[in-house]
Amino acid sequence: MNRLIFFILSLYIFTGCANPEKKPDRRVSSNQNAHGFQIEKSGELTRLTVFNPWEKAENVSFEYFLVKKTATIPDSLTGRRVIKTPVERVICLSTTHLAFLEALNETMAVSGISGRQYVSNQKIRARMDQGEVPDVGYGQNLNYELILNQKPELIMVYGIGSEVTSHTQKLEELGVPVIMVAEYLEETPLGKAEWIKFIGTLFQKEKEAEEYFRQVAEEYNRLKKLAAxxxxxxxxxxxxxxxxxxxxxxxxxxxxxxxxxxxxxxxxxxxxxxxxxxxxxxxxxxxxxxxxxxxxxxxxxxxxxxxxxxxxxxxxxxxxxxxxxxxxxxxxxxxxxxxxxxxxxxxxxxxxxxxxxxxxxxxxxxxxxxxxxx
Missing domain, CATH: 3.40.50.1980 (Nitrogenase molybdenum iron protein domain)
Incomplete structure (x- = not known):
């Protein structure tokens, strides 16, 4: 019910972005396993919604509007969270985010990480050693000056609790787009993996993300049936x-x-x-x-x-x-x-x-x- 109310309240904003003389087709993603996000497309616009992105969150949601870099941001999105795509410089505050970017062949877009010692990806570690990818900290220890120096087009964050919003708010006040990623809260392995579809939209790689997940799910279900x-x-x-x-x-x-x-x-x-x-x-x-x-x-x-x-x-x-x-x-x-x-x-x-x-x-x-x- 709460998601329905949220959808109705935000519908005007989304449809108002389109040409009023020609109502665009609206398509809502139908996730197979993930419950924490929704992808909705209307014409050239994409709206991402993230639901309850930290432990024990209730009736909390964040929405983001993706606009192609070649397009003009509609007036109706004034005051909304807008991300220009494809993203070419991104800071990842979780090592799991790096895995999604590796699967999408987008590790070169990484311009900052959090928790240098925990990074396993060899491509990222090589760029860290070369000074291209610094550790920007996390939470109260975020290095805002370093973040701004890296000129990110987006920061992918996660939250253990609601206190994460104080940090995301400061980043947004500094003019840095932020997006919540909450794959870790999914209850199933395929639910976690399906977040590649969410992240794929940020790089205009929806088809690649869909195909990657299709192959993973197919093999997972084959093995599950074998063990059953x-x-x-x-x-x-x-x-x-x-x-x-x-x-x-x-x-x-x-x-x-x-x-x-x-x-x-x-x-x-x-x-x-x-x-x-x-x-x-x-x-x-x-x-x-x-x-x-x-x-x-x-x-x-x-x-x-x-x-x-x-x-x-x-x-x-x-x-x-x-x-x-x-x-x-x-x-x-x-x-x-x-x-x-x-x-x-x-x-x-x-x-x-x-x-x-x-x-x-x-x-x-x-x-x-x-x-x-x-």
């Missing part, structure tokens, strides 16, 4: 404690869905949330004795390192008799983990890895993101 035929589903324990607190994904989290699609039984699936939650060590011990597979335990790379966190892991049945795999095979020396970067846009490869772990008889592939812990 297995009746012996291994029970899966996820995570490890951080500073004595053990966070696990909710039962509707994208990782929980990945495990299910790979033919596994996630032991935290009874919690219906898509957000992470804390479990007690007693609960973890019970799951550790029930699990057949243990995955995603921070950056721990050996059983010795696991025991250095807590010697009580020796009592876990899965530690002694099960499989232990961690998503650190593409962990770099500088701290970046490509699982969280390119894995976002390649969920079919992550799914194949998990199927290889859960049901090795179904695949003949080496894992890409996961390595066995011994």
């Amino acid at each position: 035929g297995k009746t012996d589903k291994p029970k899966v324990l996820v995570g490890s404690p951080y500073r004595d607190t053990w966070w696990v994904p909710g039962g509707n989290n994208y990782l929980a869905n990945l495990i299910a699609d790979a033919g596994g039984l996630y032991l935290g699936k009874e919690n219906p949330s898509h957000e992470s939650y804390v479990i007690s060590f007693e609960n973890a011990l019970a799951w550790g004795n029930e699990a057949d597979v243990w995955i995603n335990m921070s950056n721990l790379a050996s059983k010795e390192e696991i025991l250095s966190v807590d010697q009580r892991f020796k009592s876990f049945s899965v530690f002694n008799e099960g499989k232990i795999y961690n998503n650190i095979k593409r962990l770099s020396n500088h701290g970046g983990n490509d699982f969280w970067e390119s894995g976002t846009i390649n969920p079919h490869i992550v799914l194949r890895d998990l199927i290889t772990i859960f049901h090795p008889d179904l695949t003949e592939k080496e894992t890409t993101y996961y390595q066995e812990i011994e």
Whole structure:
């Protein structure tokens, strides 16, 4: 209902941009998996809408109007968020954004990043080393002077909470267009990947984005169907404690869905949330004795390192008799983990890895993101 009201209130602005003598065709995107954005086209204009772009946001939306650089901005868009396309200089405040640009062959458009140490993309790292792509900071530590010196045509941001709006507002006051990207909130792997369609519009690469996602979804669904035929589903324990607190994904989290699609039984699936939650060590011990597979335990790379966190892991049945795999095979020396970067846009490869772990008889592939812990 809220999205319907929002649509009605903004309809006049959108249709008013067109020639009143000839009403243009209006086309609204029909996402297959993603819920956090909408693409609407009317004539030469594109309107992007982002819904609830941070944790626990309710009835929050942002809209952006894309106007070709060769066109004149209509008077009806005065005071609206306008982005001139194709974007040729962009600052990315999340490494996942880089993965989308890599898939669209647009890494040369990157003129700034946040979190230098976490970047895995080798093309971007080479340009960082050459001084072409600086680290502009994040949140309260954003370097506004450096940002302006880079002359970005757009900054792609994400928000953990509503406080992000104070930073986006200041950037907009400085004349820098900003767009919210919230793929990380999607509950399914394909939902995350489908944001390539959203980002593709910024570079006038809608067709390329559609084709990329089509191929990814086709392969993902093929593998999912393959795993669905297995009746012996291994029970899966996820995570490890951080500073004595053990966070696990909710039962509707994208990782929980990945495990299910790979033919596994996630032991935290009874919690219906898509957000992470804390479990007690007693609960973890019970799951550790029930699990057949243990995955995603921070950056721990050996059983010795696991025991250095807590010697009580020796009592876990899965530690002694099960499989232990961690998503650190593409962990770099500088701290970046490509699982969280390119894995976002390649969920079919992550799914194949998990199927290889859960049901090795179904695949003949080496894992890409996961390595066995011994």
